[in-house]
Structure formats: C-alpha cells, structure tokens
Amino acid sequence: MSTKKTIQLPTSLGYLQPFVNFLGKLPPEELIEDIDSSRLGAALRKRVRNLDADSATTVLEEDRKQLKAFLLVYPASPAHWIFGYLSLPDLAEHLIRPRDPIESGPEIAFELPPGWRVMKRIPFRLDLKKGKVFGTITAVDELPITFFQSGREHAAPQLEPPHVRVTREATEVLFGRCSGTKYLCRMTEPALSKQISYQLSVPGGHVVVWLGAGSGVDFDESPFEAKLDTIALSEPR
Numbered sequence: 001m002s003t004k005k006t007i008q009l010p011t012s013l014g015y016l017q018p019f020v021n022f023l024g025k026l027p028p029e030e031l032i033e034d035i036d037s038s039r040l041g042a043a044l045r046k047r048v049r050n051l052d053a054d055s056a057t058t059v060l061e062e063d064r065k066q067l068k069a070f071l072l073v074y075p076a077s078p079a080h081w082i083f084g085y086l087s088l089p090d091l092a093e094h095l096i097r098p099r100d101p102i103e104s105g106p107e108i109a110f111e112l113p114p115g116w117r118v119m120k121r122i123p124f125r126l127d128l129k130k131g132k133v134f135g136t137i138t139a140v141d142e143l144p145i146t147f148f149q150s151g152r153e154h155a156a157p158q159l160e161p162p163h164v165r166v167t168r169e170a171t172e173v174l175f176g177r178c179s180g181t182k183y184l185c186r187m188t189e190p191a192l193s194k195q196i197s198y199q200l201s202v203p204g205g206h207v208v209v210w211l212g213a214g215s216g217v218d219f220d221e222s223p224f225e226a227k228l229d230t231i232a233l234s235e236p237r
Contacts (some may be wrong), residue, residue, distance in 0.1 A: 007074050013066055015043050016082055023078035040085060056092035104236045106139050106205065111230035113223045135215045135224065139233055140206050143180070144200045173212050176229025178202045192216050204233030 009017050019040045047063070048056035064086040071077060085091075105124035112118070112128070116135070120127040129134035169184045180200035187193040194217075198209040209228065213219055 007077055010066060010070060013063060013070070015047055016040075016063075016067075016079070019043060019082065020077070020079045023081055026078075034159065037085060040082065041095070044091075046071065048095050051096060053093050053096060056096050060086060060092055060095075066140060106233040107236055108137055108139060108207070109230065109232040109234065110137060111227050113227045116224070130219045133211065133219045135209065135211045137231065138208045138210075140208055143201070143206050143208070173198065173200075173225075175200070178229055180229055192218060194218060196221055198228065200228070200231065202231045202233060206232055207233070 009020060011169045022039065044060070048059055051059065064083065067079060067083050069088065071083060072081060088094075105122075108121075108126050110126060113130075116128055116130040118126055120128045124139045126137040153224070157212075165188045167184075167186050167188075169182075171182045173180060173182045178200045180198060183199070185195045193213075193215050195210070195212040197211075198207075200207050200209065209231075211219070211221055213226060
C-alpha cells in the first residue's frame with residue numbers, strides 16, 4: 001500500500017478526491033487492471049443530477065479539461081485513471097440514464113472454510129472475510145476474458161514501473177464438480193501483495209472467485225480451495 005500523501009485536486013474537482021485517495025492506496029500494479037468504479041460512477045451521477053444530456057456533457061467536459069491541466073502539473077497523480085474514465089464516449093448519457101432495477105441473483109451455495117464468514121449477500125455475489133483476507137464469489141453469465149487468455153500477460157510487465165516486481169501464473173484446476181482456471185498475481189517489490197482469482201464452471205452456471213489481502217499480508221489459499229467443490233448455483237427462492 002502506498003504511503004505517499006495524495007496531492008489534493010482543485011476545489012472545483014473536490015467531489016473526485018475520495019476516489020483519487022482510493023486509487024492512491026492501491027499497489028502500483030493494480031492501476032493497470034480492472035478497478036471497481038462504482039464509487040466514481042456514484043460521484044459523477046451526483047455531479048450531473050437533474051441535468052439534460054447536453055448540460056451534463058458540458059459539465060463533464062469542463063471537469064475533464066481542469067483535470068488535464070492538473071495532471072500536467074502533477075503527472076504522478078493516480079487521477080490519470082479518472083481522466084481516462086471521463087474520456088469514455090457517451091459518458092454523460094450513461095450517467096443521466098435511469099438505472100435498471102436490481103435483479104434477483106441466483107442462490108450461491110458455499111460451505112465456508114474454517115474461520116471464514118459471510119460479510120454480505122447481494123444479488124449475484126457473496127462477500128467473505130477471514131482476518132485480513134477478503135474474498136468474493138460472483139455468479140456470471142459467462143467466464144470473462146482475462147489478461148492470460150487475451151495474451152495481455154506478455155504486455156503487462158512492460159506497463160509496470162521498473163521498481164515493481166510482479167509474477168503471474170495461470171493454472172488449470174479441478175475441484176470436484178467445479179473446474180476452470182486459477183490466476184495468481186504476486187507482487188514482491190516494493191511491498192508484498194497477493195491476489196488470486198478462480199474462473200470456474202460450477203453446478204448451475206459459472207462463478208468468479210477472488211481472494212486478496214492488504215499490502216504486506218501473505219496467506220495460504222489451500223484451506224479455501226478445499227471448499228471450492230461445494231460451490232453451486234440455483235434459482236432464487
């Protein structure tokens with residue numbers, strides 16, 4: 001986890017500061033991969049609330065210009081990620097569009113390993129925790145394309161700063177009736193960081209399982225893996 005103090009954005013962009021602070025705490029290698037942007041989306045929706053498409057586009061374009069000017073002065077800021085997000089086509093239209101009602105997801109059956117507990121059940125996902133290690137089990141319609149499957153694993157190291165040491169491994173796995181691929185990402189410098197994801201076909205469908213911990217925390221995933229054969233999906237009650 002970064003220990004550097006995040007440089008503050010201009011006052012007019014202050015609504016983006018919480019997400020910049022979040023980005024600043026991530027290990028460097030995570031900034032080149034998918035990040036949960038839900039909090040950023042919520043902040044932007046609040047920014048353009050009650051505006052029409054043209055007005056929302058104008059407001060976001062002005063914010064993007066101010067952010068660009070800020071990044072010219074502070075090029076090391078993690079706010080570059082937000083600048084890319086603000087450059088997405090038709091972003092304003094997407095933000096002002098009424099959100100679809102939340103669907104009821106499938107029932108996710110899983111026998112908890114010793115010491116683990118369910119933090120939250122939401123549609124399509126279980127949030128889990130044991131000490132400083134976190135996990136999620138997410139039901140998906142189909143298994144996503146990964147860095148490994150697309151060949152991006154060969155390019156990813158070139159995008160990392162020279163002082164960052166990251167290894168990635170992909171392994172085919174079989175847990176009873178559940179089968180798929182295990183992806184391990186471990187950073188050893190400048191600090192220890194470990195994340196694992198499993199893309200599995202399970203009885204009733206497909207899931208993506210994720211395990212991770214804060215910077216400096218190592219963990220043994222084998223007790224968790226011993227229960228992966230209990231995952232199954234069924235129709236919601």
